[in-house]
Amino acid sequence: MPSGREMRLRIRSIQNIAQVTRALQAVSASKVRRAQQAVMATRPYAANAWRVLQHLSTQPGRAFLHPLLQERPEVRRVLVVLVTGDRGLAGAYNINVVRFALERFRGVAAPVGYAVIGRKGRDLMSRRRADIRADFSGLPAEPSFADVSAIGRLAVEEFLEARADQVFLVYTDFISMLRQIPRVMKLLPLELDFGEVAAGAPTGGTTAMTTAYIYEPGETELIGQIVPRFTALQIYQAILESQASEHAARMVAMQNATQNANELGGALRLQYNKARQQSITNDMLDIAGGAEALAQARRP
Numbered sequence: 001m002p003s004g005r006e007m008r009l010r011i012r013s014i015q016n017i018a019q020v021t022r023a024l025q026a027v028s029a030s031k032v033r034r035a036q037q038a039v040m041a042t043r044p045y046a047a048n049a050w051r052v053l054q055h056l057s058t059q060p061g062r063a064f065l066h067p068l069l070q071e072r073p074e075v076r077r078v079l080v081v082l083v084t085g086d087r088g089l090a091g092a093y094n095i096n097v098v099r100f101a102l103e104r105f106r107g108v109a110a111p112v113g114y115a116v117i118g119r120k121g122r123d124l125m126s127r128r129r130a131d132i133r134a135d136f137s138g139l140p141a142e143p144s145f146a147d148v149s150a151i152g153r154l155a156v157e158e159f160l161e162a163r164a165d166q167v168f169l170v171y172t173d174f175i176s177m178l179r180q181i182p183r184v185m186k187l188l189p190l191e192l193d194f195g196e197v198a199a200g201a202p203t204g205g206t207t208a209m210t211t212a213y214i215y216e217p218g219e220t221e222l223i224g225q226i227v228p229r230f231t232a233l234q235i236y237q238a239i240l241e242s243q244a245s246e247h248a249a250r251m252v253a254m255q256n257a258t259q260n261a262n263e264l265g266g267a268l269r270l271q272y273n274k275a276r277q278q279s280i281t282n283d284m285l286d287i288a289g290g291a292e293a294l295a296q297a298r299r300p
Contacts (some may be wrong), residue, residue: 174244
């Protein structure tokens with residue numbers, strides 16, 4: 001049985017750990033609110049860009065087709081943009097999205113390469129000997145669109161230069177503070193009529209508009225600007241969703257860690273008090289026994 005000093009040191013260490021986890025929980029709670037606000041702030045632009053793309057795809061007499069919209073007959077290479085976190089202490093957040101990506105693309109016949117966002121995902125994929133073609137780590141705590149535009153340019157260049165025939169995006173969708181779900185979406189070629197709603201696209205009906213408009217500049221120049229930016233915007237919103245999910249997962253994990261530390265500290269304090277009480281009882285019994293022995297020795 002450990003001594004009283006060792007038990008006091010353990011109790012003090014557990015109390016310090018509980019203070020740290022409680023502070024991390026409070027920080028994550030504030031960060032997840034800001035991340036949700038950032039997601040909501042980008043949705044109006046994404047929704048309007050999506051409507052313009054849908055309208056351009058339904059224009060009568062449309063004779064152009066942007067290279068990023070062209071479906072290739074044979075898929076020889078696949079690129080997966082995997083969004084993870086740079087830090088741990090978030091429960092199973094990082095391992096869940098990595099396991100989801102590996103299982104989702106395990107049966108693909110074409111070689112699969114990964115552009116990993118986040119140090120944790122990079123390390124986990126490296127241990128599994130995955131083909132990592134790009135690594136983006138150390139993003140700001142509150143990234144702007146300019147901070148992640150290089151990732152969008154990489155995805156577009158890989159597709160245009162035929163180094164990837166399909167580009168997928170794997171991220172964690174923020175549903176609630178207690179529920180975050182890994183998701184996969186096809187990033188390139190961009191499908192304007194697919195059933196799965198793209199990140200940032202309006203979630204209501206996708207009724208095609210048939211009214212013809214004259215665009216200035218022309219339709220080709222307009223769609224040439226919108227499609228690459230919308231591709232980068234989908235990655236940006238996926239990163240924001242993943243960051244909100246990471247902060248929520250970390251908040252829940254730190255809350256559970258704080259509760260466990262408090263329960264363990266309470267159990268140790270109870271054990272320490274019992275041992276201390278037993279020690280005091282033994283000392284009192286020794287004193288009483290000694291006094292009785294002295295009293296008997298003084299009797300004639």
